[in-house]
Amino acid sequence: MSAEVRAEGGHGAVPVEGVATGTPTPTRASRRDWPLWEVFVRGRRGLAHTHVGSLHAPDATMALRNARDVYTRRQEGVSLWVVPAAAITASSPDERDPFFAPAADKAYRHPTFYEVPEGVQHL
């Protein structure tokens, strides 16, 4: 037996050699699937909506219904948002964007920067 097998993923042993890994999709337009929607759930009243994942759907109504079935089967939310992934503008292609660098050297924006004489309270 030459092909290597490994306990990859959740249900264990699958072949790891001679397995296709797909073709990278250069543009959204080339997608054969329905548009991609990002899903946000408000866990309960008083909390903000939080991103939980994404799904494909032909329109917003179906996206909402599918989001309910995929992401709130156990009462995980009281409100759902679905947003077309293509409508999201992101800061940069890298999560370590120099865009955020200006905040790095401004420690004085945090209360811990300041010295407080011993014994002073409620400050």
Add this chain to the structure above:
Amino acid sequence: MPVTDPSPALQAAVEPDEAALAERFERTVAAEERIEPRDWMPEAYRKTLIRQIAQHAHSEIIGMQPEGNWITRAPSLRRKAILLAKVQDEAGHGLYLYSAAETLGVDRAELLDLLHAGRQKYSSIFNYPTPTWADVGAIGWLVDGAAIVNQVPITRCSYGPYARAMVRICKEESFHQRQGFEILHHLSSGTPEQHAMAQDAVDRWWWPSLMMFGPPDDASPNSARSMAWKIKRFSNDELRQRFVDMAVPQAEALGLTLPDPELRWDAESGHYRFGAIDWTEFHEVLRGNGPCNALRVEHRVRAHEEGAWVREAADAYAAKHAARAGAEVAA
């Protein structure tokens, strides 16, 4: 000032070279930080993840079949509702994972094509049949149990979207294992026939469950790279041992035996020792000679093709409403 593309020379000066990017990647992984979709990553890391997440997703949805087989014949309404919920969860797990795979730049539609064409696989555990109701219990207890042992460490995988999907999945899995345990417990303490049915299912599922952890460490040379990338956290043998140590006392509580005469407690190591695994059977199943290999893929392809009209109808409906909304805006 209008922003235009910088000249190639300028771009070269601005973009860090590949060695620097690779170094930053290694540093991020070593620091136990997560890699996110838009970060630079080595091509081999991306490919490994696509393969792993896609085949994991395929396993989830193919895994619906052996149990789905029993939904219409569950012995009570309670059991039927539980089994429906469990099988629906597995569809959800597949979706979380396809969505994680897509963040790596592949299309879900293509991944399904690759599954249907046999160019990507799923776990061979789902190529065993489920001839009795007790099999539903044994799958929940042993197969979902082994999956939990495999999946919990992936919640700390270095790739963010995969780790997050796994957190959701692991939360849902514990119900799967418990409902299976409960089924077996009821059967085991029922009539002699029911007890025998439970024992027979455990006898058939025990060894394939141990094989789910993959070949012994010395026969899995490339695991080291996945360990270094923090995609895999523990070796196959470590996880298998962890599973055996949990399952043996549970089998005792069930009043069932495990089909391994060499199974014994080893006080010195603090672990249960078990007999040698017959890997020839495993490789046969993997090669496509398992009892249900052809059946599973055929069924998946048929479900996909017979569901085409639903997808087309949804498309047509969306197009009609988009056109109507467009006309209203124009009016």
